[in-house]
Amino acid sequence: MSGAPSARRVAFDTLRAVHDADAYANLVLPTAIARARLSPADAALATELTYGTLRQQGTWDAVIAVAANRPAESVDPPVLDILRLGVHQLLATRVPPHAAVNESVALARSSAGERAVGFVNAVLRRIGEADAATWISRAEEAARSDDERLSVRTSHPVWVIRALRRALDDEGRAGELLDLLVADNDSPGVTMTALPGLATVPEESEPTSFSPYGFRAPAGDPGRLVAASNGALRVQDEGSQLAALALSEVDTVRSGERWLDLCAGPGGKTALLAARVLQAREAGTPVDLEANEVSSTRAGLVRRSLEPIPFEVVVSEEDGRERAGADAYDRILVDAPCTGLGALRRRPESRWRKSPQDVAPLADLQRELLSAAVTGLRPGGVVAYVTCSPHLVETRDVVAAVLDQHRDKLDELDARDVLRRVSRSTLDLASPTGGGGRAQLWPHRHGTDAMSITLLRRRS
Numbered sequence: 001m002s003g004a005p006s007a008r009r010v011a012f013d014t015l016r017a018v019h020d021a022d023a024y025a026n027l028v029l030p031t032a033i034a035r036a037r038l039s040p041a042d043a044a045l046a047t048e049l050t051y052g053t054l055r056q057q058g059t060w061d062a063v064i065a066v067a068a069n070r071p072a073e074s075v076d077p078p079v080l081d082i083l084r085l086g087v088h089q090l091l092a093t094r095v096p097p098h099a100a101v102n103e104s105v106a107l108a109r110s111s112a113g114e115r116a117v118g119f120v121n122a123v124l125r126r127i128g129e130a131d132a133a134t135w136i137s138r139a140e141e142a143a144r145s146d147d148e149r150l151s152v153r154t155s156h157p158v159w160v161i162r163a164l165r166r167a168l169d170d171e172g173r174a175g176e177l178l179d180l181l182v183a184d185n186d187s188p189g190v191t192m193t194a195l196p197g198l199a200t201v202p203e204e205s206e207p208t209s210f211s212p213y214g215f216r217a218p219a220g221d222p223g224r225l226v227a228a229s230n231g232a233l234r235v236q237d238e239g240s241q242l243a244a245l246a247l248s249e250v251d252t253v254r255s256g257e258r259w260l261d262l263c264a265g266p267g268g269k270t271a272l273l274a275a276r277v278l279q280a281r282e283a284g285t286p287v288d289l290e291a292n293e294v295s296s297t298r299a300g301l302v303r304r305s306l307e308p309i310p311f312e313v314v315v316s317e318e319d320g321r322e323r324a325g326a327d328a329y330d331r332i333l334v335d336a337p338c339t340g341l342g343a344l345r346r347r348p349e350s351r352w353r354k355s356p357q358d359v360a361p362l363a364d365l366q367r368e369l370l371s372a373a374v375t376g377l378r379p380g381g382v383v384a385y386v387t388c389s390p391h392l393v394e395t396r397d398v399v400a401a402v403l404d405q406h407r408d409k410l411d412e413l414d415a416r417d418v419l420r421r422v423s424r425s426t427l428d429l430a431s432p433t434g435g436g437g438r439a440q441l442w443p444h445r446h447g448t449d450a451m452s453i454t455l456l457r458r459r460s
């Protein structure tokens with residue numbers, strides 16, 4: 001037998017890194033797969049086991065609690081990860097049950113000690129006796145409220161379910177909650193951007209529905225396409241593309257405009273803005289773009305992201321609350337740090353890392369960044385306030401507070417209209433019940449991350 005780690009071992013080591021060292025699966029897993037020299041089939045299995053287990057963790061923990069007759073939190077963390085992986089194989093994959101149990105027992109023997117072996121064996125054999133629907137029903141019976149039942153069924157923390165329901169309800173569409181929770185558990189297809197003026201959508205690929213520059217990554221490693229195009233083709237969620245385009249397309253570009261991306265790291269939207277600036281320049285309309293990112297590591301990523309752009313974009317490393325200055329810019333993008341509740345599909349561990357306590361401090365920072373950006377606008381200028389979260393405290397409430405603070409200075413534009421104008425097909429964007437021009441994208445409705453986009457204009 002070869003001594004190389006198996007797909008299950010790679011998945012287990014990644015889960016341990018995520019749970020023990022706060023690592024990100026999307027960063028750890030590719031390196032672990034490469035180091036283990038997994039075949040493409042085993043790499044696919046390791047990826048499915050890792051992401052699937054992390055996404056379904058809430059459901060699997062509830063099943064383990066019933067089967068083991070003790071709370072999942074009381075199980076030793078490495079043993080719990082072995083059980084989660086085993087349950088995922090038993091209830092959500094075609095892995096033969098005996099292989100799922102035997103491989104889990106072998107993992108327990110090598111990683112958790114002899115005492116864990118009997119426990120893992122007993123719990124997984126028990127779970128293997130019934131199917132997923134039966135176990136999930138049993139776990140739901142143990143829940144104490146409707147939201148807890150939904151939490152067990154859809155593997156979302158209860159506080160996240162409530163925040164998402166409120167956000168949908170704000171559009172009068174709370175009935176879509178289950179669709180959204182299910183979409184959060186799908187593995188998203190990879191979408192890419194062809195930077196306008198620097199690349200075109202490859203002929204053989206399928207364009208995305210809305211962004212004029214978006215396409216679905218062809219099968220295989222999208223990194224090859226990125227490298228072959230020197231970054232002019234790049235991986236980017238379609239919602240992120242639309243968020244950048246909402247700002248670049250809000251008005252006809254005029255000569256001498258100054259644009260600023262205030263929270264730019266790692267620079268995906270900056271590159272798209274820069275490509276539109278390049279097109280304006282080539283059409284004889286000189287426009288300037290600057291970028292800012294408070295973290296110097298991430299500022300480095302912004303510079304890398306801008307490598308295909310053939311003009312200089314100055315990237316500063318300041319706190320955005322100071323950087324925006326006064327009366328200086330015609331367009332400012334505030335793609336604010338946020339809870340990321342709109343990108344749960346992509347970061348499978350993130351739903352377990354965030355807590356309701358994270359929301360208020362983020363909202364304070366978001367308000368301060370947006371307010372600073374408003375001050376940084378020239379008369380007539382526009383700020384796009386974007387979050388990859390639909391949480392109303394980070395979206396609606398931040399915008400309301402800043403509109404109130406700059407009452408005599410600001411008008412809210414209809415971001416939904418701008419996006420419909422930009423989009424290559426009909427975009428179903430609901431109006432908030434309380435009014436306002438905010439546009440909210442959704443994974444279940446648009447296949448994008450749940451980006452919230454608001455456009456505010458400083459009065460002339």
Ligand SMILES: C[S@@+](CC[C@H](N)C(=O)[O-])C[C@H]1O[C@@H](n2cnc3c(N)ncnc32)[C@H](O)[C@@H]1O
Nearest residue numbers: 263264265266267268269294319320335336337
């Ligand atoms: C949502 S991300 C931006 C994503 C980026 N626009 C893109 O498309 O690649 C938010 C960024 O804001 C940065 N940030 C956090 N606090 C900041 C501050 N006070 N000033 C400026 N940037 C900040 C974070 O480091 C993070 O890189």
